[in-house]
Every structure is written in C-alpha cells, then in structure tokens.
Amino acid sequence: MQIRLSRLLRPVLLASVLVCSAIPLQSPAFAKEQVRIAGLTWPGYGWWQIAKAKNLAPDLDITYQTIEDPFQSFSLMTSGQLEIVSSTAEFAPIGASQNMPVRMFAYGNLSHGIDKIIVRPEIKNAAELKGKKVAVMVGGLPQIMMGIYLEKNGLPFDSVNYVNVIMDQATAAMIGGTVAAAELWEPFSSQTLSAIPGARTVASTADPEWASTGLIADGHFINSNWVKEKRPVALKAIKAMYDAIAWWKKNPKEGNQIIADGLKMSVADVELVLGKDGSGLDAGLYPYTFLQAAQACGVAPGDPPFGQKNGQLFKHYKLTNEWWVKFGVVKALYPPDKAIDCSLLKDLYDSGYRG
Structure with missing residues (x-):
C-alpha cells in the first residue's frame, strides 16, 4: 500500500538514536511530556509531522522516528522505548500472540486504490495461477489479499508459491516473467501495467468488495503500559493526531509540504x-477522521465509509487473525482485548470531541 519503497519489510540499518541531555531552562514541573512515536517513511503517518509543526499539542514533546522495519518498532515499544507506533493493521494478532503490551487503538488510513493484484498477460483466469509463483509481502496484508482473491476464485490459498520480494524486485520479476502475478502498490502497480502490454488488474482496493472489508489499512498502536501510567497524555497525543488530519483536510497544499519536509520525501510522492484536495478520495489512500475511526471502533454511532460497519476494526482483527492461523504466522485465535483498545477513542468521544 504505498510508494512504499520504505514501507517494505526489507533489511535496513537502523541508525543509532542519540539521547542528549542538557541543562533545563525551566523547572521540571513545567517540562513537556515526551511522546515518542515511530513509523515508516509513509505519507499516511505524516499527521505527526503536522501535529508537531503546527504545535497542536503545546504541552507535549512529540518526536517521530523513521524505522522501516515495523517489528523493530514494536520491539522498542515492548521494551518501553516508544509510546505509539503507526504501522499496518495486520500486526494486531501477532502482538497478541506474543503477549506484547501493544494495542491497536484506531484504524489509520484505508488503501483505496493504492494496492492492486496484477497478473501477466498469459494468465487468462485465476485457475491458471495454480502452482505458479506470485509476489507478495509475506507476513503482511498483501499476502492475505492474495489468499482471499484465490479463494474467491475457487483456488486454495496455498495452491500458489508465495515469493517474498520488495516492490522494485516484484516489478522486475513481473516484467521478466519469473512470477505470474503480484500484489503491488503505487507507483509499482502503474509501472508494471505500463511495462507489460496485456497485463491487467484483477483486484483493486478501490473495488467496493475490498473497500467494505477495510482489509488493507494502516493502524495506530499504543503502549498499554504507558497508557496505564499516562492516560491523559495519551489522550492529548491522539487528539493532536486527529486535529492534524482535520487541519490537513482544510490545508492540503501546506500540509503535504510539511509531511514531505518531515519525512524527507518529494511533495509529488506525498500527493x-x-x-x-484534502478529500482523501483523489489519490489512493483515505485517512479516517476521528469520528470515522471511532465508528470503526464501535464507540460512536453510525457506520464508517465505503460500506463498512460499526465496529469494523474488530471484524478486521478477526479476519487477519484467521488468516495468520492459515498461513502459520500465529497458532491460535486471540481475544480482541489482547490486541485492541478502543477505550481511548471512547473517552475522547464521550468528552465531546469530534475532531
């Protein structure tokens, strides 16, 4: 779901984080509360850049570390070195399986056309994929999307050979014919379709059947131990993120520039x-507003967009948990309270906040 050159689970070298101390210029009683956040180099997490740039939480010291391997981020959260991680939503059952103090508190963004399943021209129907190699991000939502697509078309999910490659390699493999199909995100999907005459899209997250499940989605995760100790601070941080989304919707040009500068990306890539235009509908990624995220959590009345239902986040969790059991990523189905905490959005909603 990305330009995700950097949103891939590829080997990376994590730079050391130097924590510098200085003589305080103010009394510790007035020091800002620290909120350490990590995520990928991904525009869908750029709200934290806006929150910081626009000082939407004046009494918080919000920092955002770019860490390209989500498992590294969740490891740091487990050891108490991060408070919030923005990542893809399929990690929730994995965290539950390992008893991590990690809880998904909200849907973040919905892939609405960014992700596609593309087949080579010689593949005339899904049945012809049997026994073939398909490129996906193994252990990520693209693998689940491919598995669902196969089953919808009468093939067992394990009737293909899943090849774990990063997106530029997946595009090369499609062009070279070493894989028959791939789950690709932009800009790689467009590049693949342009480079291979006759290649075609057989599934897109913009299709109503995929959008209604909310399958390919970002999530926001919080350190449950930190919440127990600093719940008011956690609520301020979450509110700042949703204030940033609301601000971006009214100021998309300036907001995209802030995100580009903060994540060291080009504005064109962010756009x-x-x-x-701030609608979330003129590209391929749709950011949930506070109210929509609260509806997805089942703590506000009404349904989220795209045909989703109230409490959709829990349906998503059940779906991903079931698929990770199929793929052998986790061993069992885990209760939602080991993975999800919607009480934070409920507190904000009950306080009268609407984003």
Missing part, C-alpha cells in the same frame, strides 16, 4: 498517496 501521489494523499492527493491534493
């Missing part, structure tokens, strides 16, 4: 993902 390719988030769009230019």
